[in-house]
Amino acid sequence: MNEIIIKCPATVANLVCGFDVLGMALEEPYDIMEVSLLDEPVIRITSKDGFPLPSDPALNTAGAPLLAMQEELGRPVGFGLVIHKKIKPGSGVGSSAASAAGAVVAANHLLGNIFSKEDMVRFAMFGEKVASGVKHADNIAPCIYGGITLIRSIFPLDIISIPAPLLHVTVVHPQIEVRTSDARQILRKEVLLKDAIRQWGNIAGLVAGFMKNDYELIGRSLEDVIIEPVRSMLIPGFDQVKSQCKEAGALGGGISGSGPSIFMLSKDRHTAAAVEQVMKTIYDQIGLDYHTYVTTINHEGVKILSPHALL
Incomplete structure (x- = not known):
């Protein structure tokens, strides 16, 4: 498989009192991403919805995590991303996290699921650093794990899934x-x-x-x-x-x-x-x-x- 389509959920971070440590994934809204493997070790990013997303992967919330993943892989591999962004940037429901998490989950799947969920959170936090200047996982973790997550620590990573009633x-x-x-x-x-x-x-x-x-x-x-x-x-x-x-x-x-x-x-x-x-x-x-x-x-x-x- 050289190409997949994924759905990346919006998230609510903090859950009021849990600044940077609690987050929750939502059924709606969500982004759609098309992600493909490339024959050359580059990252190409295209936006389909008119949002001014940086084409330089180091400055892009989806690209920076893939650069981190490439570095850890230690072998030449490239990715193409087409982003259908329905979670508006700056909306407060995890737009940057959806791009970052979606990119690493899709790339990992195309590579044969060689990285753990914790690894993917670690890569995806590079996207949050691009967006906000600091690494944090309260949107990233629920986007990758689903449900409600508690981030007890990010250095080292310690993520706990929290069960919850129907809400x-x-x-x-x-x-x-x-x-x-x-x-x-x-x-x-x-x-x-x-x-x-x-x-x-x-x-x-x-x-x-x-x-x-x-x-x-x-x-x-x-x-x-x-x-x-x-x-x-x-x-x-x-x-x-x-x-x-x-x-x-x-x-x-x-x-x-x-x-x-x-x-x-x-x-x-x-x-x-x-x-x-x-x-x-x-x-x-x-x-x-x-x-x-x-x-x-x-x-x-x-x-x-x-x-x-x-x-």
Whole structure:
């Protein structure tokens, strides 16, 4: 096999209180990538959707991971990538991670699955460094592993898959861009001990809530006293969305990654649809364009599709 088509899921990083350590894969939206082996050791990248993606692989979130993979292979091999990007860059739902994770999963498959999932996360983090200036795995890990993941450490890598009850996810993407690198720069470099203690309790409570299928504990733990108070100022209507969606029955939620997307978790699809309507009403009143998604957790991660998927 010299060419495959893959589906790369969007992801929600942080899950409110778990900055850089928790992430979740979504069923929608997703990118489609066509990846092929080349006879010469080069990386050729083509975008099919008009987004200005760098053609230099070292500057591309899909290309940089493949360069790292090439270096470790130690033998000449090249890759061609055609990216159908449906996850808008700067949206806060893992656009760069989808490109990075999709590229390494596809390349690994074409090479005969010689690398582990942990290896692929390690390669894909080079793409996140291109996007944000630092390596982090809270989008990459769920994109590759599927479901909800805990990144206990990235040096060395220590990734744990977290079981969770059925959850419906509503996402609103206000049509503004918040660059991850910019959103990191505004964060405080030091935090109060009392805030750190509260945050640790929420992270532990959220993980316990997922594992115990305890919806009420999940809802109580979706609180961020460190990152959200700063980043939410970049997102018009954030406070309204969060409070009114909870009034509509959502368990809770917050900023997806670095924003501007906002996600909310619900126990059932009916509530998730009601939450979507609240989001639409708020942004209609503000007069800001937006996209919404009502979806669930993707438990597969990057998926290999049939050769006829694009027909």
